[in-house]
């Protein structure tokens with residue numbers, strides 16, 4: 079897949095304010111600072127499309143981006159949406175902010191009819207974390223389709239990344255019968271870009287048929 083263009087559309091506090099659900103949509107979620115906005119920039123090839131920050135809690139709303147892509151030189155352009163979501167597990171958030179986050183995310187994930195796939199981002203440097211596993215189990219209860227994307231692979235030795243990925247899979251298999259798709263990425267080094275874009279291309283084709 080080749081990205082032709084990507085542009086910011088709108089930030090919404092409620093699912094009812096999101097753009098008309100007329101295109102397949104892919105959302106990125108995960109702990110605060112895990113690298114959601116950076117991954118969106120890496121995939122679209124636009125460094126400053128989604129705002130990133132070294133301070134956790136940068137993304138606060140449901141941010142929609144519209145992407146145009148082609149499968150090859152002679153194939154028509156396809157449009158789809160990328161969504162940058164605010165992260166969870168940010169310790170400095172107040173109780174009421176946290177509740178607002180939960181309501182916004184639950185409303186979006188359960189009601190967004192064109193949502194094809196949620197990418198749950200997991201920091202590849204760490205062993206399985208409780209809040210990530212809890213969030214995934216919540217997705218399961220809501221029957222939201224998801225894949226796992228390990229981030230920041232460049233920041234750790236490959237052997238450590240591999241160990242953490244395996245440990246995460248083992249944890250999931252304690253409650254899930256099958257494992258979802260796993261992707262290992264680095265926004266710094268463009269690792270995993272082709273695999274993720276291919277997955278989105280395939281999902282776009284399936285969404286049409």
Ligand SMILES: Nc1nc2c(ncn2[C@@H]2O[C@H](COP(=O)(O)OP(=O)(O)OP(=O)(O)O)[C@@H](O)[C@H]2O)c(=O)[nH]1
Nearest residue numbers: 110111112113114115116130131135136137165265
């Ligand atoms: N080395 C390296 N740094 C990364 C990578 N991805 C993100 N970062 C850095 O991690 C920090 C957080 O990245 P963001 O993309 O803003 O994270 P986020 O998940 O969108 O964070 P919130 O919006 O605050 O929830 C930034 O300083 C990024 O430069 C990566 O693959 N490799």
Ligand SMILES: [Mg+2]
Nearest residue numbers: 114115136137
């Ligand atoms: Mg962000």
